[in-house]
Amino acid sequence: MSQDHNRGKRIREAMALNNVRKSQALAAELDVSAAAVSRWQSGGHLSLESACALAQRLDVSLDWLLLGRGTMDWHRYNTLSPAELQHVMTLRKHPQSMRTLIFNLLAEIPARS
Template identity: 60%
Template sequence: MTYDPARGKRIREAISRGKFRKVHALAAELNVSVAAVSRWQNGGHTSLESACALARLLDVSLDWLLLGRGTIDGHRNSAISATELLWVMALRGRSAAARSNLIGLLESIPPEQALR
């Protein structure tokens, strides 16, 4: 990835929010040099592998970290449960008419908050 000062700023923010107070500890955990972490913080080259490891370790959204899209913790809000995934897969296996009917039924059910 090319030089990107905005990405460097996001990396600094993610590190400051994380459990690592020392760059040395973060670098050791990622098995990279302190100079590499410093380069990332200044917007320098970051491999995709390192960016993924950094996002995972700091528990931040990779999309946000690399591209500035979404929020720092956007990855937490988009998780789908195993049950939801099964329902999505079952829906995909139905005809277009059946999908339309099922979606219409789901949309007619008020949200849980509206029931209170």
């Protein structure tokens, strides 16, 4: 993967939130060099295999880590229950105009605390 300073920033953020203070310790856990971890933190080359291992170790979404897409913890909530899947499939049968009305209605319903 190419140079990406925003990705490096996300890696540093995930490490801080997971109290990973020592790059050398993280490198040992991932079986890579400390220089590799330092390079990742600077936005340098990161293989897909290393990215997957890093995301798993830091318990962050791979999409967020690599692309900045979604949220850091999106991976924890991305599984649909059978009922939720049925609702999605039902929504898809309706035209976009109807889906928009339904989404607007749902947005107006206060969330439970």
